[in-house]
Amino acid sequence: MRVVHRRYVPHAHAHYGGALVDGAYVLGLFGDVATELCVRTDGDEGLFAGYDEVRFVGPVRAGDVLEVEAVLERVGRRSRGVAFTARVLCRAAPQRGPSAADVLDPPQVCTTARGTVVVPPQQQDDDTA
Numbered sequence: 776m777r778v779v780h781r782r783y784v785p786h787a788h789a790h791y792g793g794a795l796v797d798g799a800y801v802l803g804l805f806g807d808v809a810t811e812l813c814v815r816t817d818g819d820e821g822l823f824a825g826y827d828e829v830r831f832v833g834p835v836r837a838g839d840v841l842e843v844e845a846v847l848e849r850v851g852r853r854s855r856g857v858a859f860t861a862r863v864l865c866r867a868a869p870q871r872g873p874s875a876a877d878v879l880d881p882p883q884v885c886t887t888a889r890g891t892v893v894v895p896p897q898q899q900d901d902d903t904a
Contacts, residue, residue, distance in 0.1 A: 776847040778812045780804065781840060781864070789837035794867070796835040801843070801886045802826075805859045808845035809892050812857060816847060817894040824854065826890040833885040838867025838876060841885070853893050861886040 782804060788796045806823055813821030835841065842862045849856030862882040868875040 776812060776816055778808045778815065778845045779842060780808050780811070781842050784835060784837055784839045784841060786837040793834075794837040796837060796839075798829075798831050798835075798886065801831075801835060801841070801861045802829070802888070804841065804843040804861065805845065805886075805888060805890070808843050808859070809857055809890070812845045812847060813855065813892055813894055816850075816855065819894050821855070821892045821894040824891040824893050826888050829886070829888040831886050833863065833883050835861075835863065835885050836866065838869075839863050840865035840876075842882065848889075853896060855892045855894065857890055857892060859886070859888040859890065860884060 784796055786794070788800055790797050809823060810820045813819060842864050844860045846858045847855060848858050862884050863879055864882045865876050865878050868877050
């Protein structure tokens with residue numbers, strides 16, 4: 776199972792020089808794709824238990840278009856192991872003009888992670904109990 780979201784990074788999220796965005800922004804997006812993954816696999820939003828690993832391997836800047844992906848790697852009784860990847864698909868090019876941007880080919884990986892989500896125990900229907 777794989778879930779993918781795309782998101783434009785607004786300038787309001789830039790916190791640092793060079794229009795850099797903090798890593799927590801991408802972690803929030805990982806939470807969003809994990810939620811959809813849990814809904815699709817278990818019919819429940821689930822809860823994020825924690826990250827086993829997070830790597831910030833490239834910058835995220837205001838004006839970027841990100842693609843975030845969650846891939847189900849492990850299924851336990853109530854836990855689900857998930858691999859996450861965030862890629863920059865498009866990047867602002869302010870040197871060419873205030874609204875200029877480039878499509879990155881290939882996209883640049885900016886963040887990877889592995890984490891665990893948990894879902895509630897399955898409820899039995901009254902008709903099948």
